[in-house]
Amino acid sequence: MSQPYVLVVDDEPDIRELVQEILEDEGYEVAVAENGESARNAFSKRTPDLVLLDIWMPDIDGITLLREWSSTGEPECPVVVMSGHGNLETAVEATRLGAHDFVQKPISLAKLLSIASQAIESGKRHEKPRAATRQVAHKPIGASAVMQVLRGKAEQAAEHELPVLIIGEKGSGRENLARYIHEQSGRSGPLLCADHGELASDRCREYLLGDADREGLLSKASGGSLFIAEIEDL
Numbered sequence: 001m002s003q004p005y006v007l008v009v010d011d012e013p014d015i016r017e018l019v020q021e022i023l024e025d026e027g028y029e030v031a032v033a034e035n036g037e038s039a040r041n042a043f044s045k046r047t048p049d050l051v052l053l054d055i056w057m058p059d060i061d062g063i064t065l066l067r068e069w070s071s072t073g074e075p076e077c078p079v080v081v082m083s084g085h086g087n088l089e090t091a092v093e094a095t096r097l098g099a100h101d102f103v104q105k106p107i108s109l110a111k112l113l114s115i116a117s118q119a120i121e122s123g124k125r126h127e128k129p130r131a132a133t134r135q136v137a138h139k140p141i142g143a144s145a146v147m148q149v150l151r152g153k154a155e156q157a158a159e160h161e162l163p164v165l166i167i168g169e170k171g172s173g174r175e176n177l178a179r180y181i182h183e184q185s186g187r188s189g190p191l192l193c194a195d196h197g198e199l200a201s202d203r204c205r206e207y208l209l210g211d212a213d214r215e216g217l218l219s220k221a222s223g224g225s226l227f228i229a230e231i232e233d234l
Contacts, residue, residue, distance in 0.1 A: 003029040004120050007048040009039040009065075010082070011057045015105070019052060019112065026113060036060025037214070043069065047076050049120050053099075055083040055090060059214065063093055064195070070098040071179060071191040071224075078119035082107065138179040150177070158184035175227060182225040189224025192217065199234055 006028050010016045016032045023030045031048070033039035036059045043051070043065075051069075055062040062081055069075040078100040083090065091102040100119045103111070140150055157164045158181045166174045175193070182191040194217060198207040210216030217226065228234075 003027055004049040005029045005031070005046070006050045006052065006116065007031050007033065007039065007042055008052045009033045009036070009057075009062070010052075010054040011035055012054075015054075022109060022112060023116065028116070036062070036065055039065060040068070049077055049123060050116060051075075051077060051079045052116070053079055053081050055081060055094075056085060063090065063097070064193070066094060066097045066099060067193055068190050071182065075099075078123040080115055080119055138176050138183060140173065140177060140180060151180075154181045155184050157181050158186075175229060178225070178227045182227075185225065187224050189222060190220075191225040191227060192221045194226060194228045196230065196233070199228070 006023055008016055008019050008023070008030060009032075010019070011034055013034070016034065020030045020032050031042055031046075033042050036057050039051075039053070040060070042048075053062045053065065062083075066075065066079055066081065069079065075098050079098070080101045080103060081091075081094040081099045082103055082105050084105040094102050100122060101115055103115060107115075140147055140154070154177060164178075164181060166177055168174050179191055195207070198204065198217075201207070206214075206216070208217050210219055
């Protein structure tokens, strides 16, 4: 039996090295990533059996990565979110996006090993059901005529390479509908959600188009979809 493969994502070198050493001593194969971009690259090259994901990083925050990895349903593997400055809102959002657990740093040795073992076992148990339901994870539910029309319009939109404007009150599920359109489109790339803070800042151009230090959002979304929430506020 192959060793479970764990990806540890944390911008603090001491924490990365300590967690890596602990897990390797227990027989895990471990890769580390010092920021969001390197984590994204590592995840795209090989899907781990578990991701230990820090929330606060200098380039891409953990919630944004988790949102990308769960863009077509649940993440492909269990993700345990770690934070030294967590709050209830962050924990709820991480859980909504499919995180297996949310833990506060510092984490004790015993708790770390327990959570890793439980998360990997959970991933094994749910691997097949998750794959079977992946493509309909965000399908709008309801049998009314309005919902049937909504699903039909979404599926029509998914067949074309055109911008889609989704109108509705806050809390009505606009992002969920966008994810359903993306799923139905069959695009190979991810659905990415634009960061409002970046779009409204004086670095908007670099955020969208990139610069010498980082890839632009439009390039990252190539082959996939880009969702801009509350576009009327920009």
